[in-house]
Amino acid sequence: MSDTRRVLCYYRMSPDGSRMVFGGRARFTQIDPTVSAPILHRYMTDRFPQLRGVKLTHAWTGNVAFTLDALPHMGECDGLHYCLGCNGSGVAMMTYLGCQTARKIARAANYACSFDTEAFPDHPLYSGNPWFLPVVGGYYRLRDSLDRLLA
Numbered sequence: 001m002s003d004t005r006r007v008l009c010y011y012r013m014s015p016d017g018s019r020m021v022f023g024g025r026a027r028f029t030q031i032d033p034t035v036s037a038p039i040l041h042r043y044m045t046d047r048f049p050q051l052r053g054v055k056l057t058h059a060w061t062g063n064v065a066f067t068l069d070a071l072p073h074m075g076e077c078d079g080l081h082y083c084l085g086c087n088g089s090g091v092a093m094m095t096y097l098g099c100q101t102a103r104k105i106a107r108a109a110n111y112a113c114s115f116d117t118e119a120f121p122d123h124p125l126y127s128g129n130p131w132f133l134p135v136v137g138g139y140y141r142l143r144d145s146l147d148r149l150l151a
């Protein structure tokens, strides 16, 4: 499940039903789980007050790859085959694109995958460092708070 905010949180029970697995975006910069865990714990108890006082056993963090056209891409560059750009939802997609890429390398594909594109979206002002993320993230958080205030 996830909530309907722009800066959303997502959560589910563990398969054995004994734990809440809770995720979200604590900050829009690289931080250590020791920093993100208390923030996410607060987001969790905001949504599930009955979990106040419940301790966390594990916290981790990771990167998600967003592309400028919000689409995943597969392709080849100087003989290097790639598939990337999960936009936060890659468990199924990257497995599929991995399979498509393997077929392409093995010349066993019987159709061209629509994510296999020549062009890779780029922007002259962007050199790989997402310096604007805290600004954009802050703006989306503000919009979420205003929506809640005006609701």
Ligand SMILES: Cc1cc2nc3c(=O)[nH]c(=O)nc-3n(C[C@H](O)[C@H](O)[C@H](O)COP(=O)(O)OP(=O)(O)OC[C@H]3O[C@@H](n4cnc5c(N)ncnc54)[C@H](O)[C@@H]3O)c2cc1C
Pocket (backbone or CB within 6 Å): 023, 061, 062, 063, 064, 083, 084, 086, 087, 088, 089, 090, 091, 092, 094
């Ligand atoms: C906190 C978080 C929550 C997420 N939640 C969801 C979700 O709910 N649903 C969803 O669909 N997606 C979710 N995602 C996104 C999803 O995890 C990714 O899209 C997916 O894992 C990408 O798969 P991948 O195979 O492209 O890359 P990865 O899973 O990152 O695999 C890359 C592999 O390459 C290895 N590697 C790196 N460098 C080298 C090297 N030089 N030599 C050899 N091996 C190397 C790494 O060790 C790694 O095992 C989430 C991501 C994060 C971080």
